[in-house]
Structures are given as C-alpha cells and as structure tokens.
Amino acid sequence: MSHVRVRIAPSPTGAPHVGTAYIALFNKVFAMQNSGKFILRIEDTDQTRSHPEYEKNIFDALKWVGLLWDEGPDVGGDYGPYRQSERTETYQQHAEKLVQKGGAYRCFCTPDRLAKMRADQMARGLSPKYDGKCRHISENIVAQKVNNGEPFTVRLKVPRSGKCVFEDRLRGRITYNYKEIDDQVLLKSDGFPTYHLANVVDDHLMKISHVIRGEEWISSTPKHVLLYKLFGWEQPEFIHMPLLLNADGSKLSKRRNPTSIFYYRDAGYLPESLLNYLGLMGYSRPNGEEKFNMEQMAEDFDIERVSLGGSTFDLVKLKWLSGKYIREDLKSDVLQQRLNEWRLNSEFFTEIIACVQERMDTLGDFIPLCSFLWAREVELNPEDLIPKKKDDKETLQFLQTLLFAIEETPFWNAEVIEEKIKEVAEFFEWKLRQATQPLFVAISGKKVAPPLFSSMAFLGKDLSRVRIVSAIEALGGVSKKKLQKFQKAWDQR
RNA sequence: GGCCCUGUCGUCUAGCCAGGCCUAGGACACAAGGUUUUCAACCUUGCAACACGAGUUCAAAUCUCGUCAGGGUCACCA
Numbered sequence: 019m020s021h022v023r024v025r026i027a028p029s030p031t032g033a034p035h036v037g038t039a040y041i042a043l044f045n046k047v048f049a050m051q052n053s054g055k056f057i058l059r060i061e062d063t064d065q066t067r068s069h070p071e072y073e074k075n076i077f078d079a080l081k082w083v084g085l086l087w088d089e090g091p092d093v094g095g096d097y098g099p100y101r102q103s104e105r106t107e108t109y110q111q112h113a114e115k116l117v118q119k120g121g122a123y124r125c126f127c128t129p130d131r132l133a134k135m136r137a138d139q140m141a142r143g144l145s146p147k148y149d150g151k152c153r154h155i156s157e158n159i160v161a162q163k164v165n166n167g168e169p170f171t172v173r174l175k176v177p178r179s180g181k182c183v184f185e186d187r188l189r190g191r192i193t194y195n196y197k198e199i200d201d202q203v204l205l206k207s208d209g210f211p212t213y214h215l216a217n218v219v220d221d222h223l224m225k226i227s228h229v230i231r232g233e234e235w236i237s238s239t240p241k242h243v244l245l246y247k248l249f250g251w252e253q254p255e256f257i258h259m260p261l262l263l264n265a266d267g268s269k270l271s272k273r274r275n276p277t278s279i280f281y282y283r284d285a286g287y288l289p290e291s292l293l294n295y296l297g298l299m300g301y302s303r304p305n306g307e308e309k310f311n312m313e314q315m316a317e318d319f320d321i322e323r324v325s326l327g328g329s330t331f332d333l334v335k336l337k338w339l340s341g342k343y344i345r346e347d348l349k350s351d352v353l354q355q356r357l358n359e360w361r362l363n364s365e366f367f368t369e370i371i372a373c374v375q376e377r378m379d380t381l382g383d384f385i386p387l388c389s390f391l392w393a394r395e396v397e398l399n400p401e402d403l404i405p406k407k408k409d410d411k412e413t414l415q416f417l418q419t420l421l422f423a424i425e426e427t428p429f430w431n432a433e434v435i436e437e438k439i440k441e442v443a444e445f446f447e448w449k450l451r452q453a454t455q456p457l458f459v460a461i462s463g464k465k466v467a468p469p470l471f472s473s474m475a476f477l478g479k480d481l482s483r484v485r486i487v488s489a490i491e492a493l494g495g496v497s498k499k500k501l502q503k504f505q506k507a508w509d510q511r
Numbered sequence: 512g513g514c515c516c517u518g519u520c521g522u523c524u525a526g527c528c529a530g531g532c533c534u535a536g537g538a539c540a541c542a543a544g545g546u547u548u549u550c551a552a553c554c555u556u557g558c559a560a561c562a563c564g565a566g567u568u569c570a571a572a573u574c575u576c577g578u579c580a581g582g583g584u585c586a587c588c589a
Contacts, residue, residue: 029589064588129587136586145513145585171587189516198514198585206587213589237515237584260517267581295523298538302524308538325524328582332522335539345552 022054023227026087027217029061030072032425033278033480034079036331037232037262037270040296042085043312044259044324045230047297049088050316054227058090059220060101063210068103071428079279083289084312089224097224102216109211112219112249113172113204121248122204124160124170125152148173148201172205174214174241182240187228187257188324194240202241214238218245221254230257230321233328234269257321260300261328270331273487273501281480282336285394286360290347291340299329309342362392369476373468388468391476396463396485400492403459405452413456414493416446417486418504420457430479432471439471445511460489 024045028038042056049056060076062068077092089095099105116122125148127135136146153175155163164170177196186192204215211219221229236258246253264274271277276285282292290311297315298308302325304318348356374387390396404413423438424430443453454470461473461482474482490496496504 027589031589061589067588125587127587132587143512147585169587173587186516192515194514200585203587208587210587212587217589232583233516234583235589258516261583263582265522269583298523300523302537306525306537308523322528327517327519329524330522332539335523338539341552 021225021227022049022052023057023225024049024054024230025057025059025221025224025226027059027061027220028076029064029067030069030076031064031067032072033272033280034072034075035277036279036282036292036296037277038076039080039083039085039279039293040262040299041230041232041259042080043293043296044301044321046085046087047312047316047319048228048230048321050312051319055088057095057097057224057226058087058100059224060091060103061213061216062101062103063212063216065103065208065210069428073101075280075428079283082283083279083293085293102211102220105216105220106210108223109205109215109219110209113211113215116174116204116245116248117172119248120175122172122174123153123155124164125173125201125203126155126163126168126170127151150201153201169207171203171207173201174204174244176201176241176244182243184239184243184253184256186236186239187255187321188326189258192236192239194237196240196244199240199244202238214241214245218242218249218251222246222249222251226254228255228257230259233258233261259324260326262299263328263330265330267328267330269328272483275331275333276480276484278480278483280478281484284361284478284481285484286392287336287340288343288356291336291343294343295336295339298335299331300325300327309339309346366391366476369472370468373472377466377468387466388473390462390464390467391473395488396461398459398463398489398492402465403456403489403493405448405455408448408452410493412446414490414496415500415504416442416448416453417456417460417490417493418496418501419445419508421483421486421490422505422508424479424483430475432475435474436471445508456489457486460486 026038026042026045028034046056048054058076058080060073062073073091080087087093089097089100091098091100094100102109113122117124127148132148135149139146152173176199180196182194182196182199184192202214203212205211220226239256239258243253262270264270266274268274276282279292283289293312294310297310297312301323303310303315304320304323307314344353370388370391371384374384377387378384400410403417404410408416420439420442423442424435427434427438439453439457440450443450446453455465457474458465458467458470461467461470461477467473477485
C-alpha cells in the first residue's frame with residue numbers, strides 16, 4: 019500500500035462531537051498501521067453555521083483525547099490550505115471546469131421556487147427532487163443571465179439512466195441507479211462549494227488514499243464517485259464505519275446523549291478511557307483485549323474486523339473503563355496531578371471563592387456549597403424545579419427553550435448566559451426569579467448555590483446542557499413532536 | 512414512502528469470508544456468594560443471544576433465497 023493518507027473533515031458548526039473522535043480514531047490508527055499520514059481538514063463551507071470558536075473547539079477536543087494530526091490548518095503541510103473557506107477559488111475553478119465539460123450546469127432557480135416545487139412534489143406523494151428546469155438552458159441565455167448578475171448555483175448533471183457501482187471495503191459492492199440521484203448543488207450562490215464538491219476536490223488534491231467516514235455518507239457516495247469520474251480522477255477506497263447509536267437505536271444525538279467531547283472532559287472521564295471506549299465501538303482486537311491505547315490498537319489493527327451493526331454508546335461501560343484506568347494506571351501522585359489539570363486547582367478556586375464567600379459562615383461551608391461544580395452529575399428533586407405559580411409543563415418548555423437559546427451562540431460566559439436566560443424569560447413573560455429557580459436546581463441539585471450565571475459558566479456549556487437535559491428528563495421528558503413545537507414557537511418569537 | 516445499509520445475550524462483541532472443534536466464548540450491567548471496620552474495588556458463581564421461514568448439505572450462527580425488523584438518506588447542512 020503506497021502512501022496511505024487519510025483525513026477527518028469536521029465542520030465547525032457546534033460542539034465537538036464524539037462521533038468525530040470516533041471516526042478520527044479509526045483514521046488515525048489506520049494511518050499509524052500503514053505508516054501513513056493523518057490529516058485534519060476543516061469543512062467550513064457553510065458560512066451561516068461555521069464559527070472560528072467552534073474550530074478552536076475541534077482542535078482542543080481532539081488534542082484532549084490524544085488524536086494528533088500530521089497536517090492541518092494549525093500545523094500546516096504540503097497540501098494546504100486545510101481550511102475550506104480558504105480554498106473557494108479552487109472549488110470555483112473546478113466547478114467551472116465541470117460546467118465546460120458538460121458534467122454540471124448553472125441553475126438560476128430561486129430558493130423560493132425550489133421550496134414550492136418540493137412542497138408540490140411532496141403533496142403528490144413524490145420524493146422531492148430537482149426537476150431539471152435549468153439543465154438545458156442555452157449557452158447564450160446562461161451568459162446573459164450571468165451578465166445581468168442573476169445569482170446562480172452550479173448543479174451536478176447526473177445521468178438520467180444507468181447505474182453507479184462502487185466498492186465499500188467492508189460492505190462489498192453497492193449499486194445505485196442514477197435516476198434515483200438528484201442533481202446536487204455543487205456550488206452555492208454565495209460562491210461557496212457544498213460538501214460534495216469540496217470533499218471530492220480536496221480529497222483528490224490532498225492525495226487522500228482512503229476515505230474512512232460514517233455510514234450516513236453511503237447514500238451520497240454515488241455523487242462523489244460520479245465527480246471523480248467526470249474529473250477523470252482515481253477514486254480513493256471507501257470505508258464506511260458503523261454509526262454510534264442512542265439507546266433507542268437511532269443515530270447518536272445530543273438530545274438523548276451527551277455528544278460533546280468536552281462533556282466527557284468536564285465530567286471527569288479520563289481521555290484515554292474515552293478513546294479506548296471508542297475503539298471498542300464496532301471493533302475488537304484479535305487478542306480480545308478490551309483495554310488498550312492507540313499504539314496497541316495499531317499493532318494488530320485490521321480494518322476488516324470492523325463489525326457493521328451500529329453500536330449503542332453506553333455511558334455505563336465507559337464509566338467502568340474510566341475507573342479501570344484510574345485504578346490500574348495512575349499512581350496517587352499522578353492522579354492528584356490529573357485532578358489538578360482537570361479543574362481541581364487554585365485557578366478555578368479563585369473564580370469561585372468570591373462567589374461563595376457571602377454564603378459562608380465557616381470555612382467548612384465552602385465545599386458543601388459548591389461541590390456540584392466538580393461533580394459528574396447531581397441528584398435533584400423534580401418538584402424543586404418548578405417555580406411558584408408555574409407547572410411542570412411550563413417548566414419543561416422553559417428549560418427546553420433555554421437549550422435552544424444557548425445553542426445560538428458559540429460563546430459561553432456569565433454575560434452570555436445571563437443574556438440568554440433573560441431572553442427566554444422575557445419570551446415566556448417570566449420574572450427572572452422564576453426563570454432562575456429551575457436552573458439553580460438543574461445545575462446544582464440544590465436551592466441554595468453560588469450565583470447561577472457564574473456557576474454555569476464555570477461548569478461549562480456541555481455539562482450545563484446535560485444537567486438541563488437531565489432536569490427535563492426528571493420532569494417527564496419531551497416527545498419529538500413537542501420538541502418541534504417548542505422549537506417553532508421559539509423560532510417565531 | 513423510494514433507495515441504500517444492517518440484524519449473535521439488555522449493552523459492546525468473538526465466532527461467519529475458508530460449514531463440523533459452538534450443548535455459541537469474553538466484557539459491561541444485573542443477581543448471589545467470598546474478602547473487607549463501611550462502601551467501592553477485587554475474586555467466584557449465576558442469568559442471558561444466533562430476528563423469522565425456506566433451501567443447499569451427512570452437518571448451518573456460518574452458504575443461498577425470501578420475510579420481518581431496525582437504521583441511514585432523500586437541502587444553496589455537513
């Protein structure tokens with residue numbers, strides 16, 4: 019195998035996901051085993067959702083679990099830039115090339131028309147698909163429209179018949195009929211590429227040899243294969259990993275599970291145990307060992323041993339593994355050091371002490387007052403969550419809406435938290451006091467605690483989110499239908 | 512709904528490709544016992560699965576087909 023080059027390509031649009039670390043791990047181990055290179059590429063082509071803060075989070079999260087990359091936006095490499103927003107010209111040139119070759123075409127349809135078309139198709143029981151209106155516009159008209167400054171997208175011209183066949187290393191031959199595949203937008207009207215174009219162009223330019231990614235990409239692989247063909251490029255080997263699942267069997271989601279890597283860091287799981295656990299998902303070492311690090315995994319790694327059913331992400335087993343590492347691998351002085359590095363240090367105490375001081379009578383009050391800040395989880399009494407003159411249903415919606423609100427910003431500090439809570443309180447026409455009560459209890463498990471905003475800031479966004487989710491569960495949880503209803507209400511504020 | 516992927520204990524998995532060694536092995540969880548000043552840890556034991564139905568074969572968890580079930584995906588998101 020010559021020059022194995024693999025990559026992970028996360029998009030900086032939210033909290034760094036454990037699924038990213040999972041896929042990164044298998045890529046990394048595959049590279050290690052083949053003395054190849056492991057590349058980090060930032061897919062920030064969605065200008066509305068991407069944020070530099072989230073990019074930094076990806077770096078920090080991957081470093082924390084110990085997944086280091088050979089090439090990337092921060093460390094450089096021979097195939098940069100590694101940030102897609104810095105490569106727009108490349109994509110535009112390639113899109114143009116494709117148009118000239120007849121493999122793609124400019125589309126002038128407005129989002130409005132597309133939405134109507136889709137709604138119409140749905141109403142008639144058809145699956146939504148671009149109708150090909152702009153597929154055959156004459157060159158003159160296209161030139162005219164472009165000259166007039168009409169916004170356009172570039173769409174992939176998918177053959178109307180024939181089959182697309184590709185090999186997946188783990189699943190064998192997969193076949194799709196071209197007629198089932200939509201004329202995907204490759205270049206958006208803002209000039210940025212969609213995933214499909216950017217991904218194929220970059221993988222080729224960066225000489226990626228193996229595409230190891232999640233199973234959810236299988237259905238868009240035909241589009242990628244078509245692109246390789248149209249460009250006349252050799253395609254990489256495709257390896258689709260099984261998905262990480264919620265307990266109900268659906269794709270791992272933050273509504274049902276803590277999915278942010280930072281949650282695991284802040285809740286005090288050992289990074290080596292998280293990485294090890296991820297290695298257990300869909301994989302087993304030939305010797306059956308369950309406790310191993312990346313180097314050991316790479317020693318006898320065999321991609322063919324990956325099992326194909328999705329794996330339920332089981333916090334209970336992860337907790338056991340973390341405990342195993344703490345007990346077996348850390349001498350007490352090292353453990354003390356690890357606790358220090360975590361959040362049991364004077365820097366953090368300094369932040370907190372001023373907040374707690376007013377509530378202390380004796381020094382012995384300090385730890386009991388703020389122990390929740392160093393706890394993986396807190397116990398709470400569901401009744402304490404409900405403010406006076408409100409009921410459980412209102413509280414439920416309030417907490418859920420707050421969850422939506424905090425997702426709207428990539429930042430997390432006392433000011434932002436206060437702002438968001440006030441925003442939601444106003445929306446519900448609740449007094450601030452009523453709004454903070456359920457949060458106090460959700461966050462601390464108690465009615466008496468240091469100031470809420472600082473506490474939440476200190477806890478971190480991910481731990482705070484999970485505690486609010488737990489509080490919602492304690493109140494009976496929210497159905498998918500209700501969730502959508504709540505989201506809609508909030509969005510229309 | 513169309514298309515695609517998948518289907519071994521509650522959960523993660525071994526075994527499947529090269530059918531017999533499988534009255535299906537390990538781990539988590541759970542239960543019982545042991546050890547221990549308590550708890551945890553640790554040790555021992557137990558509980559528990561080849562989705563279903565046909566076919567091929569002397570023999571099928573393993574090969575073939577069908578059924579069912581679950582998931583993924585159908586955006587100017589990745």
